[in-house]
Amino acid sequence: MDIEDELQATIADMVQPGKGILAADESLPTIAKRFKPVGAESTEETRRAYRSLLFTTPGLGEFISGVILFEETLGQCADDGTPLAQVLAQQNIVPGIKVDKGKIPLAGAPGDEITQGLDGLAERLRVYKGQGARFAKWREVYAIGERNPTQLGIDANAEMLARYAAVCQEEGIVPIVEPEVLIDGDHSLQHCLEVNEAVLHAVFHALHRHRVVLEYMVLKPSMVLPGKLHPTRATPEQVAAATVKVLRRTVPAAVPSINFLSGGLGPAEATANLSTMNALFSGLPWALSFSYGRALQEPVLQAWAGNAENRAAAQQALYQRARLNGLARYGKYQLEMEEEP
Numbered sequence: 599m600d601i602e603d604e605l606q607a608t609i610a611d612m613v614q615p616g617k618g619i620l621a622a623d624e625s626l627p628t629i630a631k632r633f634k635p636v637g638a639e640s641t642e643e644t645r646r647a648y649r650s651l652l653f654t655t656p657g658l659g660e661f662i663s664g665v666i667l668f669e670e671t672l673g674q675c676a677d678d679g680t681p682l683a684q685v686l687a688q689q690n691i692v693p694g695i696k697v698d699k700g701k702i703p704l705a706g707a708p709g710d711e712i713t714q715g716l717d718g719l720a721e722r723l724r725v726y727k728g729q730g731a732r733f734a735k736w737r738e739v740y741a742i743g744e745r746n747p748t749q750l751g752i753d754a755n756a757e758m759l760a761r762y763a764a765v766c767q768e769e770g771i772v773p774i775v776e777p778e779v780l781i782d783g784d785h786s787l788q789h790c791l792e793v794n795e796a797v798l799h800a801v802f803h804a805l806h807r808h809r810v811v812l813e814y815m816v817l818k819p820s821m822v823l824p825g826k827l828h829p830t831r832a833t834p835e836q837v838a839a840a841t842v843k844v845l846r847r848t849v850p851a852a853v854p855s856i857n858f859l860s861g862g863l864g865p866a867e868a869t870a871n872l873s874t875m876n877a878l879f880s881g882l883p884w885a886l887s888f889s890y891g892r893a894l895q896e897p898v899l900q901a902w903a904g905n906a907e908n909r910a911a912a913q914q915a916l917y918q919r920a921r922l923n924g925l926a927r928y929g930k931y932q933l934e935m936e937e938e939p
Contacts, residue, residue: 601768601770605771605811606814608692608733608771609772609814611692612816613854613855614663615928616925617927618890618927619665619694619887620652620662620666621665621735621894622649622665623668623735624668629645632895635899638904645671646671648902649667649674650676650682652665652916653682654685655920658689658691658920659691660920661917661924662691664692664693665691667683667696672729672731683731693730693731694734694735694774696735696737697719697723697726697766698714698715698737698762699714699715704755707748707754709741709745709746709751710755711751712754712755712758713738713758716758720768724769726771727770727771733772733816734762734771734772735773735774735776736775737818738758740752740755740780741783742779742780742785747796747797753804756797756803759775759777760804761808763805763808763810763815764809772815772816773816774816774817775818776859777798777801778819779797779820781820781825781861781862782825782826783826783827784829785825787824787832787836790822790824790840791840794819795847798849799847802849802850812850812853818858819845821841822837822843823837834874835878837871837874838874841875845884851883856884857887858889859890860888860891860892864893865894865896865897867893869919869922869931870931870933872923872927876928894916894920894923895916897915897916897919898913898915898919899912900915901914
């Protein structure tokens with residue numbers, strides 16, 4: 599199988615009706631922060647046990663087509679000794695890998711940040727591919743403030759995403775391109791729309807310059823939302839209309855799937871927003887799906903609480919959350935479904 603065939607096969611497995619992506623690629627500091635409220639200590643073994651719990655959830659492959667792994671996880675095994683990447687493959691779920699190395703301040707653009715990790719990326723991808731990874735993910739972040747993001751920040755981050763995506767495709771790895779516009783702050787829905795539009799324009803210009811084949815990538819953007827401190831919250835209908843407006847203006851039809859990040863939204867809110875988009879807008883050129891982390895895992899963590907005896911309840915919580923998001927892919931989620939067993 600040549601590289602183009604590999605990329606096409608991976609995209610076909612990742613982009614399926616009624617399915618989305620589970621983001622389980624939390625860094626060590628982030629997963630420690632997730633574990634703390636439920637009383638679980640973050641050690642290599644507890645992280646392995648928790649992620650093994652996620653990936654062995656019966657029926658998970660009905661609604662999840664891919665999982666983004668942290669580097670540590672790709673080398674770990676389930677309780678029976680099966681590599682976790684293989685556990686996913688047995689559920690017809692594509693294993694992927696987070697490959698960026700975290701963000702630092704961007705020189706010359708106070709308030710903006712840039713992500714590291716391009717050095718040695720091709721070599722790392724070959725290792726990850728040998729361990730079973732078939733796609734990768736790279737995240738750039740954009741804070742909204744009085745002066746941010748700057749044009750320098752927008753352009754520099756777009757360049758990093760495009761360079762990463764080009765390297766991935768050369769290695770036969772499908773890139774997930776994640777430009778995350780943060781919801782921190784008091785900005786309005788309209789201001790967020792304008793920033794998202796500028797960011798996505800820059801990203802796709804950079805992808806074109808670097809000859810990234812759009813048919814063999816997945817976009818993981820933010821929804822258009824007012825800031826957390828804004829006095830007025832947006833309805834799912836307002837979020838859907840603003841988000842789809844930006845996507846229509848910026849994302850070429852060749853992109854097969856747009857898998858939203860949840861970006862701090864609660865589980866029900868993230869699901870409702872996605873479902874409303876799919877209910878209100880038909881005939882769009884791309885699939886509208888999910889690539890949620892906390893919005894899928896929050897109920898799981900609460901049910902698990904670091905206790906192996908709670909494994910079945912935690913897996914049921916994940917299955918239920920994945921099922922509801924699977925319905926959202928068809929625009930069929932209703933809030934009252936949250937009360938169903």
